[in-house]
Amino acid sequence: MNGLVFLLGGPDVGKTTLFKQVAQEFLSAGLRVGLIDSDVGQSTIGPPTTIGMVIAEEKLPDFSHPQAIYFVGNNNPVGHLLEVMVGSRRLVGKAVKAGVDVIVFDSSGLVQPPYGLALKYNKLELLRPQRIIAVEKKDELGPILSWLSCWDTEILHMRPSEKARARSASERTKYRQEKYRQYFEGAFLKTLDLNELCLYPPNFLSDRVDPIELLVGLQDDKWDTVAIGIIESLTDDTISIYAPYPPGVNIRGLVGGYIGLLRDGSEIGKIQPRQVL
Ligand SMILES: Nc1ncnc2c1ncn2[C@@H]1O[C@H](COP(=O)(O)OP(=O)(O)OP(=O)(O)O)[C@@H](O)[C@H]1O
Numbered sequence: 660m661n662g663l664v665f666l667l668g669g670p671d672v673g674k675t676t677l678f679k680q681v682a683q684e685f686l687s688a689g690l691r692v693g694l695i696d697s698d699v700g701q702s703t704i705g706p707p708t709t710i711g712m713v714i715a716e717e718k719l720p721d722f723s724h725p726q727a728i729y730f731v732g733n734n735n736p737v738g739h740l741l742e743v744m745v746g747s748r749r750l751v752g753k754a755v756k757a758g759v760d761v762i763v764f765d766s767s768g769l770v771q772p773p774y775g776l777a778l779k780y781n782k783l784e785l786l787r788p789q790r791i792i793a794v795e796k797k798d799e800l801g802p803i804l805s806w807l808s809c810w811d812t813e814i815l816h817m818r819p820s821e822k823a824r825a826r827s828a829s830e831r832t833k834y835r836q837e838k839y840r841q842y843f844e845g846a847f848l849k850t851l852d853l854n855e856l857c858l859y860p861p862n863f864l865s866d867r868v869d870p871i872e873l874l875v876g877l878q879d880d881k882w883d884t885v886a887i888g889i890i891e892s893l894t895d896d897t898i899s900i901y902a903p904y905p906p907g908v909n910i911r912g913l914v915g916g917y918i919g920l921l922r923d924g925s926e927i928g929k930i931q932p933r934q935v936l
């Protein structure tokens with residue numbers, strides 16, 4: 660593998676636009692490219708609340724049908740830094756295993772201390788990219804770049820394109836709703852036997868929170884996320900979840916999320932990690 664190219668920058672600087680352009684350049688050079696999107700809010704690959712991975716050959720594929728997703732459980736990495744870290748590493752491992760020539764890795768705009776700095780420092784430390792494309796408006800990447808200057812990683816320092824434009828909170832909410840809506844096209848309700856499922860957090864279906872309409876990650880027998888779903892009803896022994904179930908996959912694990920979702924893709928409130936952990 661030729662390595663990993665990491666897109667680093669604050670919000671709205673054009674990271675994702677560059678992410679696609681860089682991947683396209685590798686594709687034009689005849690390489691097999693793994694694209695990973697670790698932004699759980701303004702997700703490009705797969706639905707919000709997940710990290711997504713696609714493998715591309717010749718041209719950029721449809722990002723709404725990823726090869727792999729990892730459920731983080733929220734649309735904001737704050738409070739879920741560990742899950743973002745684990746999911747990023749897992750999907751990089753999957754792309755490497757699939758034999759890609761290069762990985763292009765997009766990240767969220769969370770770069771400010773304390774959470775953004777901790778997230779980016781640890782993610783770069785974990786993934787050790789060969790190349791970083793750092794897009795900076797002013798000096799917001801100063802703390803991260805000063806630490807990176809000690810490394811021999813190649814850093815391409817750029818200013819945002821003049822065409823990059825900021826998106827409002829309501830545009831971001833609307834974008835997420837549309838991404839969920841697309842993802843849940845073809846979803847259906849299925850009732851699963853709770854006695855045959857492993858749950859994490861172990862208590863997330865206890866009466867400390869109301870789980871109805873909570874998002875969940877569905878795992879197969881290798882404990883990979885195969886879909887996300889919405890809990891619609893619960894009895895002592897069964898749980899009914901609305902999800903785009905992949906055909907022929909036996910659901911073995913449920914990972915509780917932290918936001919509620921309606922079938923039309925509207926987010927409806929959150930629970931805090933301390934309520935279930
Ligand atoms: N080179 C460009 N040409 C045209 N439009 C651009 C360009 N770069 C960015 N934009 C536009 O600016 C907006 C923000 O760009 P983009 O989504 O790539 O930024 P980002 O840094 O990934 O944002 P986020 O922080 O939400 O992840 C988008 O509407 C995008 O289409």
Ligand SMILES: [Mg+2]
Pocket residue numbers: 674675676698701765766767
């Ligand atoms: Mg982006």
